[in-house]
Amino acid sequence: MTPNKEDYLKAIYKLGGLNELVNNKKIAETLQVAPASVTEMLGKMKREELIHYEPYKGTYLTDKGMHAAISLVRGHRLWEVFLMRHLGYSWSEAHEDAELLEHITPARLTSRLDNFLNYPAYCPHGSAIPHPDGQVDLVPMQTLNLLPVGVNSHVRRVTEEKELLDYLQENGIVIGSSICIIGMAAYEGPLTLDLEGRRVQISYKAACQIYVDQTEGL
Ligand SMILES: [Zn+2]
Structure with missing residues (x-):
């Protein structure tokens, strides 16, 4: 299965694309795809105004892209909390199924889930769950x-x-x-x-x- 646009958004987010340029090579490595596929997908994402793309330099997220990435990451991490706390998932199972669920979770469900779980700050693997506005509590x-x-x-x-x-x-x-x-x-x-x-x-x-x-x- 080739990674879809949402996986690209998440990868750029995790590589620091909120406030710095992320180069294509890093994106290709993270997603384990050929550089040509990255160039093609970034072209599409630029046309959809999800990213700013500077040839030979790199990519960073637009406001629209940033909001989409944050809601994916929030969905992923909140589902992991839910699956482990309430359905007895293992560490790796929770991550695997959260990968699927994050792509089909509307904002309404994410916010209800957040409320139901009493606003957890971290996923079960210790990654900070960003606030809806994108703020994260970083610990050194x-x-x-x-x-x-x-x-x-x-x-x-x-x-x-x-x-x-x-x-x-x-x-x-x-x-x-x-x-x-x-x-x-x-x-x-x-x-x-x-x-x-x-x-x-x-x-x-x-x-x-x-x-x-x-x-x-x-
Ligand atoms: Zn996690």
């Missing part, structure tokens, strides 16, 4: 692999990718877990963690996709 974070050994921190966000989510959930990692690196094997080898008093080992690759509180003074 760093990836776990950069946390110095022996320093206590907390898991705040994880990258939303199916295999990673299943792997982390199997290891008992949840948002808010207290975490401390006990040891780090040489040459990007596995990390030994103290996770809520339990000893857990995870790969270096996974540690690069786990975000923890920013270490003070860094």
